[in-house]
Amino acid sequence: MPSSGLAGKIAVIGVGTTDFGRLPDRDAYDLGVWALREALADAALDFDDIDGLIVNRIPDYQRFGEIVGLNPSYTTITPGHGRFAGICIETAAAVLAAGLAHTVALVYGNNGRSAGEQYGGATDIYGSGGPGLWFPWGMTSPGAFHALMARRHMHLYGTTPDQLGSVAQTFRRHAALNPKAVMREPFDLAAYHRSRFVCEPLHLLDYCLINDGGVALILTGADRARDRPKPPVYIRGFGQRARFAGSSFPPDDFWREPMRAVARDTYEMAGLGPADMSGLMIYDNFTPTVLFSLEGFGYCGEGESGPLVGAGNLALGGRWPTNTSGGHLSESYMQGWALNVEAVRQLRGGCGERQIPDAAAIQYMAASPVVTSIVYGRAP
Amino acid sequence: MTEYKKPLPRIDGPNRPFWEAARDGRLLLQRCLDCGTWRFPAARYCPSCRGERSEWQAASGRATLESFCLFHKPYFDGFADELPYNVIQVRLEEGVQLFSNLVAVANDRAAIGMPLQARFERVTDAVTLLKFAPAEAAP
Numbered sequence: 186m187p188s189s190g191l192a193g194k195i196a197v198i199g200v201g202t203t204d205f206g207r208l209p210d211r212d213a214y215d216l217g218v219w220a221l222r223e224a225l226a227d228a229a230l231d232f233d234d235i236d237g238l239i240v241n242r243i244p245d246y247q248r249f250g251e252i253v254g255l256n257p258s259y260t261t262i263t264p265g266h267g268r269f270a271g272i273c274i275e276t277a278a279a280v281l282a283a284g285l286a287h288t289v290a291l292v293y294g295n296n297g298r299s300a301g302e303q304y305g306g307a308t309d310i311y312g313s314g315g316p317g318l319w320f321p322w323g324m325t326s327p328g329a330f331h332a333l334m335a336r337r338h339m340h341l342y343g344t345t346p347d348q349l350g351s352v353a354q355t356f357r358r359h360a361a362l363n364p365k366a367v368m369r370e371p372f373d374l375a376a377y378h379r380s381r382f383v384c385e386p387l388h389l390l391d392y393c394l395i396n397d398g399g400v401a402l403i404l405t406g407a408d409r410a411r412d413r414p415k416p417p418v419y420i421r422g423f424g425q426r427a428r429f430a431g432s433s434f435p436p437d438d439f440w441r442e443p444m445r446a447v448a449r450d451t452y453e454m455a456g457l458g459p460a461d462m463s464g465l466m467i468y469d470n471f472t473p474t475v476l477f478s479l480e481g482f483g484y485c486g487e488g489e490s491g492p493l494v495g496a497g498n499l500a501l502g503g504r505w506p507t508n509t510s511g512g513h514l515s516e517s518y519m520q521g522w523a524l525n526v527e528a529v530r531q532l533r534g535g536c537g538e539r540q541i542p543d544a545a546a547i548q549y550m551a552a553s554p555v556v557t558s559i560v561y562g563r564a565p
Numbered sequence: 566m567t568e569y570k571k572p573l574p575r576i577d578g579p580n581r582p583f584w585e586a587a588r589d590g591r592l593l594l595q596r597c598l599d600c601g602t603w604r605f606p607a608a609r610y611c612p613s614c615r616g617e618r619s620e621w622q623a624a625s626g627r628a629t630l631e632s633f634c635l636f637h638k639p640y641f642d643g644f645a646d647e648l649p650y651n652v653i654q655v656r657l658e659e660g661v662q663l664f665s666n667l668v669a670v671a672n673d674r675a676a677i678g679m680p681l682q683a684r685f686e687r688v689t690d691a692v693t694l695l696k697f698a699p700a701e702a703a704p
Contacts, residue, residue, distance in 0.1 A: 309640075318606055323644050324664040381637065382637040434662040
């Protein structure tokens, strides 16, 4: 269901991020407020200019609004699942297009590190209705879910641990160029293989970080965006497709079918395709997800993602520099949000050593039971 | 019997027929009486035809191994002495998918596509877990 009429009509005018790492003195509300202040300053706007509020992962929208004294004309809140970054941004675009609000703030706060989040074991909520049913067999954690998918991908297509390792290694090299990144020490493939298995075939270095932080974005209509001090970044295309049927279990096709549907809609709306992208922001909860995404969104054929990443195509200087911030694996686990911010910062220019030269279009993609993608452009 | 330290299932909920049958060494799954689709865990409605009529029926116990992984991290204390332990993703002949454990062979014998047969492992007086062994190793 492409909404081609919306292409280039919505823009990001402000982005904000907190420090990342261990921030034990701040809860998720505080981190959200910090990020929102940064985003408002970036957009040269005030809190009172916000009339739409979309909150993610922060426990309570009412408390958040009370803390910052907001009375928006549109409010919603979504659960702290990574897939909701894309969903929320698409919702904001729809809210703006429908005229329900003029300036939407999207606010995310995550104090998972200080709160002791493990993403596995008794508190695990990943999966359809939560995975508690399978605890007696020892099954738990999104990491294990993706380890099962990785093993099957290796079996079907000959994907190698070295190829997964090269994704982790590449994103770490990018993080080394990002002063804000949590993990900045480069490593070689030997070190990747030495890192302990968490759930084999996945090593610790195949896993995203667990850290504290917050992210905010300010979106408005393209017409209003032009009078801001910083250049707007336009939403050229987007799409979404869920695969809930049978979703307690890893999908046979690595979510290829819903990704192809989202790719079709997104590229049609944007009038752009993989060949036009200056860089990619791929939801990297675990390294294999990056491979699945590249196949689903048409960057290579079925089963060909291992050789694609192994050949260095995702590195700065490669064909599609990907997760130039370091991504979830090395910059910060902001559940998709910081990747969208990185897309905006790259398109504005000024990313220093990690800048993609002459970046014109960047695609965000997230492979999960709800697949989303957003193409951002420097021009509408 | 030493104290059982691994997580135990809730056996008195909607999946009660499954757990009661497992204790008797039988595999029962919910089946839609309108379209015949099998399902697990229990739900009031059939995900295929949304029908509400169902009953628990005996399944074959024949399955295929779709994937496997090895846990090196003890998310649950009860598994700490068995690291690394395997978890398998299986598809039963009836179409239902499950997570379980591969038993009767070493972890390095796990192979995607291998035929499996249900095995029942009594872990407490009340609870028997459905596990799987390679089909050729089944008694």
